[in-house]
């Protein structure tokens with residue numbers, strides 16, 4: 001997890017907002033709009049450093065990396081036009097409320113006291129239905145109703161620009177308009193010359209974008225220059241049903257793809273549905289157990305014969321998809337509130353889409369695989385120490401998903417395509433190229449990744465009751481445990497997952513992960529009938545954990561606590577690796593250590609959290625939530641309320657960062673955006689759920 005320093009330009013123009021919106025359960029730093037994969041990732045910046053405070057109108061939606069992805073919404077009420085999304089120029093509607101759930105962002109807008117709009121963005125999550133989960137699509141539902149009981153003439157308009165199809169604004173876009181046999185009208189937009197498996201500013205340079213709606217009587221459409229298409233609607237409330245075929249650069253008279261629905265004289269509620277998504281036949285290049293890279297198709301290609309068939313299914317599936325997503329929303333809400341109250345739900349529900357949004361289901365015949373992008377920090381594929389912090393959300397929703405994430409890592413290493421004696425860091429330096437590391441020159445994080453692999457293998461097997469999995473991978477897991485036995489008690493000078501904080505020898509928290517990994521392997525050995533290994537390894541683990549308590553605890557401090565590294569009695573750090581002891585039910589670490597840490601954290605809290613360690617003022621939200629999950633109730637609630645408060649207050653304006661300053665609430669030197677590690681918010685839910 002190497003970091004990238006991003007010097008961010010302010011891309012949004014905050015407009016004057018007349019009305020004040022409520023935000024429930026919080027005003028997030030960025031509001032998720034369409035967030036479904038590493039490439040379908042549209043947000044509205046909300047935090048004050050770059051955002052407009054959380055208003056859909058008056059600012060352009062952006063790709064997670066910050067570049068504008070033009071997405072505009074207009075409404076015409078009795079002949080007057082207002083903007084409800086983006087910054088196309090007209091007076092904005094008044095946003096009165098914003099609300100989010102795990103899968104939805106819902107805005108309420110008022111046009112005078114005449115009309116109310118409910119604008120719902122749904123990025124469906126169906127963890128147990130792979131066919132639906134494999135589709136890289138998202139919904140936008142716009143419903144309008146009369147506020148004053150009078151009848152009003154209403155037309156609803158929305159468009160996307162060609163900015164969605166490439167990160168290079170000089171790239172030539174091409175487009176087409178059509179209607180499927182089941183009545184779905186669509187604009188198809190793509191790069192004229194696709195660059196397969198390439199990215200520009202993290203946007204995909206290949207695949208077809210679809211922007212669709214019902215081919216109803218009410219519908220008109222138009223593709224053309226932004227000013228022309230929007231003026232046509234503004235003046236007439238309808239479009240010309242024409243398709244400008246002058247294919248050109250994205251920034252050359254900005255081509256946009258508009259739909260207008262004349263919903264007529266509304267008295268009761270009427271709604272209009274749009275779908276947006278990306279169809280890539282081949283999604284990833286992967287070496288796997290062979291020596292050559294092979295394209296791996298998107299998993300949806302095993303359920304649908306064509307992109308149009310997939311689009312048509314998705315668009316017509318809104319009721320079912322919405323109901324399934326609502327079930328997930330309700331489950332997360334119920335479980336989060338029961339586990340630790342509303343503040344906790346504020347965090348889990350904001351993290352769900354973000355975690356799933358870094359992944360993509362792939363495969364046909366073989367697999368399925370889940371490929372995950374280490375968004376923003378470096379683009380690595382299936383980074384082990386990113387899967388590890390994220391893994392609670394996958395185990396909680398469907399344990400098989402963790403198996404699909406680990407599959408390519410095991411395939412590459414079990415087939416002998418990785419030369420080091422320890423576990424590899426990732427399966428490719430940049431998404432979507434899962435080239436592996438046959439030269440062994442990946443970012444070395446040996447103790448961290450060996451521990452992570454063994455711990456996650458057992459965590460999956462327990463949740464899924466899949467002992468056969470442990471038998472299948474026994475040899476590899478046992479080999480990594482040799483490394484743990486050698487290195488865990490006195491870790492060599494190395495980086496941990498928190499590589500941005502620097503390398504260090506004898507890291508107390510890292511040692512703990514290794515020691516827990518050894519005990520986890522002894523459990524794996526016992527479950528699979530390797531009783532010699534089981535007793536050998538548990539003896540190591542218990543011997544080590546006793547030594548570790550002498551080496552890693554500042555016993556004589558006024559408030560005893562574990563140190564950052566052995567012997568540095570004035571240092572401290574979040575002991576987040578303790579989580580795995582509880583998660584796996586190992587009971588390796590004495591209760592006294594849990595209690596000691598629970599008593600210590602409140603003494604070092606800052607305004608928005610507890611620092612990651614003594615080297616910096618910043619912290620990691622994911623690791624705070626791992627730490628909180630195994631803390632006493634009062635210390636757990638302290639962590640959770642500090643993070644929920646931070647979400648509401650942070651000036652950061654990009655999709656939820658996991659790295660923030662505990663005093664200012666802002667980014668430190670490093671800007672992390674939209675990383676899947678926030679799936680770690682579900683750490684506590686995994687414990688309350690039990691295997």
Ligand SMILES: *[C@@H]1O[C@H](CO)[C@@H](O)[C@H](O)[C@H]1NC(C)=O
Pocket residue numbers: 018019082091092093094110111112113
């Ligand atoms: C928004 O609210 C302000 C203040 O109440 C009002 O002056 C303005 O007309 C409203 N705008 C719309 C589009 O409803």
Ligand SMILES: *[C@@H]1O[C@H](CO)[C@@H](O)[C@H](O)[C@H]1NC(C)=O
Pocket residue numbers: 196197198199430431432433
């Ligand atoms: C992936 O590899 C291809 C060559 O096979 C290259 O053209 C492309 O730029 C790479 N993509 C990324 C994002 O590095």
Ligand SMILES: *[C@@H]1O[C@H](CO)[C@@H](O)[C@H](O)[C@H]1NC(C)=O
Pocket residue numbers: 465
């Ligand atoms: C777990 O798997 C074993 C062997 O497949 C089976 O006998 C047992 O009933 C399963 N337990 C649960 C709780 O499903």
Ligand SMILES: *[C@@H]1O[C@H](CO)[C@@H](O)[C@H](O)[C@H]1NC(C)=O
Pocket residue numbers: 481482485532533536537
């Ligand atoms: C116990 O495990 C260690 C580390 O994997 C190994 O070196 C040693 O040979 C094992 N001892 C026995 C008796 O199996």
Ligand SMILES: *[C@@H]1O[C@H](CO)[C@@H](O)[C@H](O)[C@H]1NC(C)=O
Pocket residue numbers: 490492493505506551566567
């Ligand atoms: C690690 O700690 C042990 C015990 O305090 C010490 O002997 C050793 O020198 C330390 N290792 C490094 C590289 O500092």
Ligand SMILES: *[C@@H]1O[C@H](CO)[C@@H](O)[C@H](O)[C@H]1NC(C)=O
Pocket residue numbers: 553554555556557567568569
């Ligand atoms: C740290 O504290 C331990 C006892 O808790 C003590 O044995 C050790 O000498 C101290 N180390 C330093 C460098 O002060």
